[in-house]
Amino acid sequence: MPILLDIAKRAGVAPITVSRVINNSGYVSQATRERVEAVVKELGYVPNTIARGLRSKRTHTLALVVTDITNPYFTSMARGVEDVAEANNYTVIYCNTDESETKEKKYANMLAQRRVDGVLLVPSCGNANTIKFFEANHINVVVLDRRISGVETDIVYSDSKNGAYRLTKLLIGLGHKRIAIIAGSRGVSTSEDRVLGYQQALSEAGLGDTELIYYGAFNEQSGYQLANQAMIQTPKLTAIFGGNNFVAMGAIKALHNLGLDVPGDVSVVSFDDLPEFMFMKPFLTVARQPAYEMGRLAAELLLKRITGETHEEQREFILPVEIVMRESCGPNKNS
Amino acid sequence: MPILLDIAKRAGVAPITVSRVINNSGYVSQATRERVEAVVKELGYVPNTIARGLRSKRTHTLALVVTDITNPYFTSMARGVEDVAEANNYTVIYCNTDESETKEKKYANMLAQRRVDGVLLVPSCGNANTIKFFEANHINVVVLDRRISGVETDIVYSDSKNGAYRLTKLLIGLGHKRIAIIAGSRGVSTSEDRVLGYQQALSEAGLGDTELIYYGAFNEQSGYQLANQAMIQTPKLTAIFGGNNFVAMGAIKALHNLGLDVPGDVSVVSFDDLPEFMFMKPFLTVARQPAYEMGRLAAELLLKRITGETHEEQREFILPVEIVMRESCGPNKNS
DNA sequence: ATGAAAGCGCTAACAT
DNA sequence: ATGTTAGCGCTTTCAT
Numbered sequence: 099m100p101i102l103l104d105i106a107k108r109a110g111v112a113p114i115t116v117s118r119v120i121n122n123s124g125y126v127s128q129a130t131r132e133r134v135e136a137v138v139k140e141l142g143y144v145p146n147t148i149a150r151g152l153r154s155k156r157t158h159t160l161a162l163v164v165t166d167i168t169n170p171y172f173t174s175m176a177r178g179v180e181d182v183a184e185a186n187n188y189t190v191i192y193c194n195t196d197e198s199e200t201k202e203k204k205y206a207n208m209l210a211q212r213r214v215d216g217v218l219l220v221p222s223c224g225n226a227n228t229i230k231f232f233e234a235n236h237i238n239v240v241v242l243d244r245r246i247s248g249v250e251t252d253i254v255y256s257d258s259k260n261g262a263y264r265l266t267k268l269l270i271g272l273g274h275k276r277i278a279i280i281a282g283s284r285g286v287s288t289s290e291d292r293v294l295g296y297q298q299a300l301s302e303a304g305l306g307d308t309e310l311i312y313y314g315a316f317n318e319q320s321g322y323q324l325a326n327q328a329m330i331q332t333p334k335l336t337a338i339f340g341g342n343n344f345v346a347m348g349a350i351k352a353l354h355n356l357g358l359d360v361p362g363d364v365s366v367v368s369f370d371d372l373p374e375f376m377f378m379k380p381f382l383t384v385a386r387q388p389a390y391e392m393g394r395l396a397a398e399l400l401l402k403r404i405t406g407e408t409h410e411e412q413r414e415f416i417l418p419v420e421i422v423m424r425e426s427c428g429p430n431k432n433s
Numbered sequence: 434m435p436i437l438l439d440i441a442k443r444a445g446v447a448p449i450t451v452s453r454v455i456n457n458s459g460y461v462s463q464a465t466r467e468r469v470e471a472v473v474k475e476l477g478y479v480p481n482t483i484a485r486g487l488r489s490k491r492t493h494t495l496a497l498v499v500t501d502i503t504n505p506y507f508t509s510m511a512r513g514v515e516d517v518a519e520a521n522n523y524t525v526i527y528c529n530t531d532e533s534e535t536k537e538k539k540y541a542n543m544l545a546q547r548r549v550d551g552v553l554l555v556p557s558c559g560n561a562n563t564i565k566f567f568e569a570n571h572i573n574v575v576v577l578d579r580r581i582s583g584v585e586t587d588i589v590y591s592d593s594k595n596g597a598y599r600l601t602k603l604l605i606g607l608g609h610k611r612i613a614i615i616a617g618s619r620g621v622s623t624s625e626d627r628v629l630g631y632q633q634a635l636s637e638a639g640l641g642d643t644e645l646i647y648y649g650a651f652n653e654q655s656g657y658q659l660a661n662q663a664m665i666q667t668p669k670l671t672a673i674f675g676g677n678n679f680v681a682m683g684a685i686k687a688l689h690n691l692g693l694d695v696p697g698d699v700s701v702v703s704f705d706d707l708p709e710f711m712f713m714k715p716f717l718t719v720a721r722q723p724a725y726e727m728g729r730l731a732a733e734l735l736l737k738r739i740t741g742e743t744h745e746e747q748r749e750f751i752l753p754v755e756i757v758m759r760e761s762c763g764p765n766k767n768s
Numbered sequence: 769a770t771g772a773a774a775g776c777g778c779t780a781a782c783a784t
Numbered sequence: 785a786t787g788t789t790a791g792c793g794c795t796t797t798c799a800t
């Protein structure tokens with residue numbers, strides 16, 4: 099693989115001139131530019147961003163740290179980030195913290211070592227340690243989705259309190275009087291804000307003494323457990339407000355498990371939309387490919403090649419698919 | 434920010450010794466190790482992966498190139514990749530090609546410039562140009578999801594032909610005689626394989642002369658258009674086999690639009706599962722946060738900070754949420 | 769408009 | 785077990 103110096107030699111110019119052509123910086127005569135460009139093409143030269151970054155202190159790399167890319171909410175967010183990055187010739191590293199402060203710390207370290215130019219962070223917890231760490235390492239941060247106090251960064255989030263207020267009012271408007279909220283963790287702003295909106299709606303309706311607040315985590319398991327707990331403690335419950343989509347999913351499973359109908363017996367509302375096709379009435383019958391497993395396997399193979407652990411011949415791994423029968427297909431009633 | 438040399442000086446050792454401590458390589462006495470580690474902590478030293486990569490030719494970075502991370506199938510795959518990478522202290526850059534060869538080329542270039550150690554590639558098209566490009570630049574590739582001919586890489590995919598065969602047999606077993614398949618692009622192995630499985634099932638059932646094959650692309654729009662086209666050309670159609678989840682979604686929309694019931698009038702099956710909660714009967718009423726928009730905005734802000742385009746004070750952007758009323762909540766029928 | 773010199777921060781290769 | 789030397793490939797700085 100040719101390096102910049104090779105191009106310079108062959109084009110009969112100094113390295114810096116090649117650099118100027120490649121980066122469109124400084125003055126280069128048309129003739130020189132063309133000559134250099136021709137050689138670049140001829141030799142198939144690919145500039146080395148690593149070397150460039152070492153010198154210029156710019157990696158043209160961003161990081162997106164979310165709790166779980168598998169949540170459609172964060173998937174969409176990721177796509178938004180990536181589109182902007184791509185348009186600006188930036189590259190995005192992404193990280194899943196699973197709401198764990200330990201993982202967040204580990205990633206923060208990895209990202210600082212990589213000298214990413216900036217981080218888009220969905221904080222996994224309420225404290226500002228990670229952000230301070232980035233600041234200490236001169237890495238720009240924009241906080242996403244959740245407020246953090248005591249830091250100075252741009253922050254983008256949506257109006258959880260208002261959303262929760264309206265969602266709760268909606269339930270009240272439908273006649274519900276015993277409404278539980280299953281929030282995420284304490285200390286996470288989205289959790290707290292949603293509880294605040296819920297409380298406001300209740301107290302405005304004179305239901306301030308019926309508050310039923312459960313803190314847990316923003317995952318399905320927590321939704322499941324706390325919904326069970328709520329139904330035991332307050333059998334008269336007629337509505338549950340799930341802190342996010344995963345929590346609601348867990349809650350609905352718990353209700354079904356208790357033999358309760360949604361919304362017949364208990365109404366459920368939640369934060370965070372789901373992709374459009376999740377709402378199609380006729381549920382698809384599908385051939386399910388093991389996507390996660392495929393990703394896992396492929397990454398392991400790749401790492402083995404990289405580390406030289408494997409020198410075997412290349413292989414083809416064909417994973418089985420599973421047919422999942424659902425409502426979208428039925429018997430032929432025509433001809 | 435301290436560099437390796439600072440640590441070396443302060444600990445009274447040579448730079449290479451610090452390097453050995455940090456990388457756990459070579460021999461270092463316990464005493465020296467402890468002294469160095471203490472200084473590392475004291476000064477808050479963060480090793481520079483860029484410099485390390487320049488010298489060692491290892492970036493500890495992988496890239497995952499999919500068509501669209503927004504498709505739950507690829508989201509799961511991404512999470513699988515990321516989990517493995519994280520466990521091995523690798524970092525993942527991810528890229529969406531939207532099935533465009535142009536975008537694929539652009540990314541290939543960016544990734545080569547970044548000297549990623551390896552690429553997990555879902556090829557956007559049938560030809561091997563991108564893979565050859567990576568090979569020429571000594572970058573390991575594992576191909577995911579789709580076969581490519583004429584290349585030597587590990588490849589992980591699932592058994593599309595068999596899945597399609599079984600899906601089609603299932604429809605035949607339900608009495609369907611006019612079954613259309615709406616595949617992805619021609620030349621993409623998953624497309625071709627699914628058509629092959631479909632054909633095999635038909636011909637085994639003596640329906641070989643009823644083949645109705647539509648090639649398009651693996652997206653909703655294509656599913657919509659081709660389903661319309663299929664219904665016009667073959668009004669007696671009673672079943673549609675969507676090439677993937679997005680295609681099926683488009684097809685179902687088209688059918689609904691034509692006043693047809695699924696599965697009452699037309700059965701639909703497809704490849705690729707959807708996340709579990711897409712199948713919950715009671716559709717959630719939710720407060721929808723503008724996730725994509727949030728990601729986009731945040732990335733733009735970050736880039737402006739990085740490039741120094743903005744020096745204004747940090748701001749808070751609170752985006753509105755939208756209440757989406759669905760079946761999961763109804764009137765209180767109890768007390 | 770072009771170039772020379774120096775060095776970004778680290779580690780490979782070779783001592784000792 | 786520790787150190788010396790050199791250099792990865794590029795760009796910054798300062799000349800001309």
